[in-house]
Amino acid sequence: MEEIQYMLKPDWLSWQDIKDCMIKAHGPLRKKGIMMQNQTMTVEEFEKEYEKASCFVALKGKELVGMSSYRVMTVNMWWHKGDVIYTFGDAIIPEYRGTDVYFGLQKIRLDSIKKSGIRILMFNTEENNKLVQKLNIKKGAKRVKFYASSKTWYYSVVMARWLDGCPYSDRWCDIHYKWSKLIVKLIWKPGRFIRFLPMKDSDYMKIYSHYQLCSHEMTLETLCQKYGISYKKYMKWLNHKGLINKE
DSSP: OOOOEEEEOOTTSOHHHHHHHHHHHTHHHHTTTOOOGGGGOOHHHHHHHHTTSEEEEEEETTEEEEEEEEEEEEEEOSSOEEEEEEEEEEEEOGGGTTSSHHHHHHHHHHHHHHHHOOOEEEEEEETTOHHHHHHHHHTTOEEEEEEEOTTSSSEEEEEEEETTOOSSOHHHHHHHHHHHHHHHHHHEETTTEETTSOOOHHHHHHHHHHHHHHTTTSOHHHHHHHTTOOHHHHHHHHHHTTOGGGO
């Protein structure tokens, strides 16, 4: 049986290959109505997103079965002010979930990160992705922020990990996290739609664009129900824009 090889993205692997891997890997999430930001990006936007990142891949022969990335970014948060390593782009195609591919990618990425000299990592994950949160908490990561992004269809949990140990108590981190969660859920719906205010054309168009990607996994009515959007009002908007026949 051919072994999995882990390495930096080779030049022969195109950004279309990377995007295709991401789309395939996140298929199970689309069935739950969870739309990842990168699924609506063009190949050009994908390449721009990764141009300053270190992108690692898992290859079985020439087949791309997983990927994982990081880049340096500057933050101004309560828990840190300065440069951190932002880890993102984790994707394992369904056939290789539950194997060592995830851990192989995590290892090669962490080995590279340690050489950078930056000792603080951060990433975000979907609110209900408890397994990933649990695995990282065991490694010393803390939940430090809760937010709703305009680029995704779910609430996000920001986690930080200090390679030399967290300087804050668990209780202090928990207070900040729960306070941000309370404020965010009071103000925003998933997708960063403001509660209690009428939906704008741009909001409805965002829904229309995102629905094209998950139309095979769920009905439009189900999607609207999931995110607290009036299905009747949305259908009226589609009709007004002449898009009703495309649904």
